[in-house]
Amino acid sequence: MPFDTMSDPADVSTLVILGGSGDLARRMLLPSLYHLDADGLLSPALKIIGVARAEGDGASYVKDVKAAIESREELDAAAWKRFAERLDYCAADVTKPEGAACLAGKVGEGVRIIFFALSPSLYSAACAGLKAGGVIDDKTRLVLEKPIGRDLETSKAINAAVAAVADEANVFRIDHYLGKETVQNLLALRFANTLFEPLWNATAIDHVQITIAETEKVGDRWAYYDEYGALRDMLQNHLLQLLCLVAMEPPAKLDPDSTRDEKVKVLRSLKPATRASVIHDTVRGQYGAGVVEGQQAASYETEVGRPSDTETFVALRVEVDNWRWAGVPFFLRTGKRMPERLTQIVIQFKPLPHSIFGTAASEDLESNRLIIDLQPLEDISLVMMMKRPGLGDTRLQPLPLSLSLAKTLGDDGGRRRIAYERLLLDVLRGDRTLFVRRDEVEQAWTFVDGVASAWAEAGMKPRPYPAGNWGPSGAFALIERGGRTWND
Numbered sequence: 001m002p003f004d005t006m007s008d009p010a011d012v013s014t015l016v017i018l019g020g021s022g023d024l025a026r027r028m029l030l031p032s033l034y035h036l037d038a039d040g041l042l043s044p045a046l047k048i049i050g051v052a053r054a055e056g057d058g059a060s061y062v063k064d065v066k067a068a069i070e071s072r073e074e075l076d077a078a079a080w081k082r083f084a085e086r087l088d089y090c091a092a093d094v095t096k097p098e099g100a101a102c103l104a105g106k107v108g109e110g111v112r113i114i115f116f117a118l119s120p121s122l123y124s125a126a127c128a129g130l131k132a133g134g135v136i137d138d139k140t141r142l143v144l145e146k147p148i149g150r151d152l153e154t155s156k157a158i159n160a161a162v163a164a165v166a167d168e169a170n171v172f173r174i175d176h177y178l179g180k181e182t183v184q185n186l187l188a189l190r191f192a193n194t195l196f197e198p199l200w201n202a203t204a205i206d207h208v209q210i211t212i213a214e215t216e217k218v219g220d221r222w223a224y225y226d227e228y229g230a231l232r233d234m235l236q237n238h239l240l241q242l243l244c245l246v247a248m249e250p251p252a253k254l255d256p257d258s259t260r261d262e263k264v265k266v267l268r269s270l271k272p273a274t275r276a277s278v279i280h281d282t283v284r285g286q287y288g289a290g291v292v293e294g295q296q297a298a299s300y301e302t303e304v305g306r307p308s309d310t311e312t313f314v315a316l317r318v319e320v321d322n323w324r325w326a327g328v329p330f331f332l333r334t335g336k337r338m339p340e341r342l343t344q345i346v347i348q349f350k351p352l353p354h355s356i357f358g359t360a361a362s363e364d365l366e367s368n369r370l371i372i373d374l375q376p377l378e379d380i381s382l383v384m385m386m387k388r389p390g391l392g393d394t395r396l397q398p399l400p401l402s403l404s405l406a407k408t409l410g411d412d413g414g415r416r417r418i419a420y421e422r423l424l425l426d427v428l429r430g431d432r433t434l435f436v437r438r439d440e441v442e443q444a445w446t447f448v449d450g451v452a453s454a455w456a457e458a459g460m461k462p463r464p465y466p467a468g469n470w471g472p473s474g475a476f477a478l479i480e481r482g483g484r485t486w487n488d
């Protein structure tokens with residue numbers, strides 16, 4: 001979707017990756033930048049500098065980055081040569097002015113981008129160090145990976161440290177879900193068509209389901225994950241962002257503030273959790289041993305090596321307390337070690353008020369459903385009731401009206417882009433539309449803190465579920481109590 005270009009990417013001289021040898025840089029950022037370069041989307045003058053504490057130099061970094069990208073795809077020799085020439089490395093602790101001063105000797109003039117791919121506990125000190133070392137100036141753009149803090153208080157402290165060195169207009173808080181193709185398609189579906197808007201409310205919609213299921217274990221990331229859990233790692237950001245895009249009012253324009261103003265209003269409308277409501281409306285789970293994709297899978301506690309009260313699954317019934325959505329439940333769930341990888345939004349319309357068909361055909365009736373698949377499929381389909389072909393008694397069946405680009409246009413859209421590609425390009429252009437504003441992050445934490453403290457008050461510990469299952473049985477009860485079911 002074409003968003004307005006706010007500035008010329010050629011103005012950017014240097015992109016610095018703090019945590020340049022870390023997991024995020026190796027798996028996502030450097031492959032994304034390599035792809036953008038291969039597609040001719042990076043300015044010839046752009047330098048990319050990886051920063052980490054470990055000893056090393058430009059040549060060793062080039063070797064590392066090559067190995068990281070080659071582990072996922074074959075390199076194109078010419079594109080790699082061009083990309084490698086941009087790369088440099090700086091062994092420095094940027095939380096200290098001396099470390100930052102060393103980096104200052106390597107960065108170019110013009111606009112600099114600093115990507116924080118570090119532990120959030122270092123963000124504040126890194127901001128102060130980089131400012132004191134002369135790396136951050138008035139034009140520098142700061143890109144902050146989630147999570148911004150662990151709760152409202154820590155998030156405010158990070159945001160204040162960031163605000164002390166950079167104007168909010170230069171701060172890009174990443175939620176990589178907003179870079180996914182189908183998420184942007186959701187905006188097109190809602191706001192480039194007249195069909196759905198009159199139906200997009202409590203009169204026509206029964207409920208909404210948003211699922212982010214992963215087959216992955218927590219594995220090596222347990223030290224981070226055990227502190228956060230599914231509520232803070234996935235719901236605070238990705239799930240709530242998807243909810244905002246479904247529930248928000250049409251923004252006046254697709255510009256950074258109009259869109260984000262509408263998202264914040266949704267977050268402010270979320271009904272706060274209470275001790276009583278979490279018992280009925282939330283489920284916490286933690287995977288035990290089981291079988292995932294045909295393989296034996298160890299329990300979360302085995303991975304961590306000790307007992308843990310951290311949830312690896314969470315499901316919530318949430319209400320958006322405003323005129324449009326009064327009485328429409330939003331069911332959100334996410335978990336690790338689920339039976340399949342699935343990210344899906346389901347808009348379930350209300351049932352027919354009256355059936356004119358005979359008893360048998362009436363039993364076939366299902367309510368219309370709009371299914372937005374983000375991954376592994378990228379597809380949007382509207383499930384409609386149709387008559388089964390034949391001369392006998394009328395029978396009905398649900399059939400999907402598919403908006404899949406691959407099927408409809410006979411085009412698979414080429415290579416699946418990494419969500420970070422789109423977002424990095426937007427940072428280079430200075431377009432903040434797909435990034436999260438300070439008040440949005442803080443409002444999301446306000447809601448999540450409410451859930452976490454209500455869990456603590458109610459003494460709610462995670463319930464076990466065998467790896468390879470859709471969470472604890474309570475997750476089914478949560479939705480089935482209202483006569484509804486998950487769209488698995």
Ligand code: BG6
Pocket residue numbers: 214216233234343
């Ligand atoms: C990250 C979480 O933000 O998103 C991870 O920290 C999770 O725990 C990942 O695995 C999922 O992203 P995706 O794009 O693979 O769905």
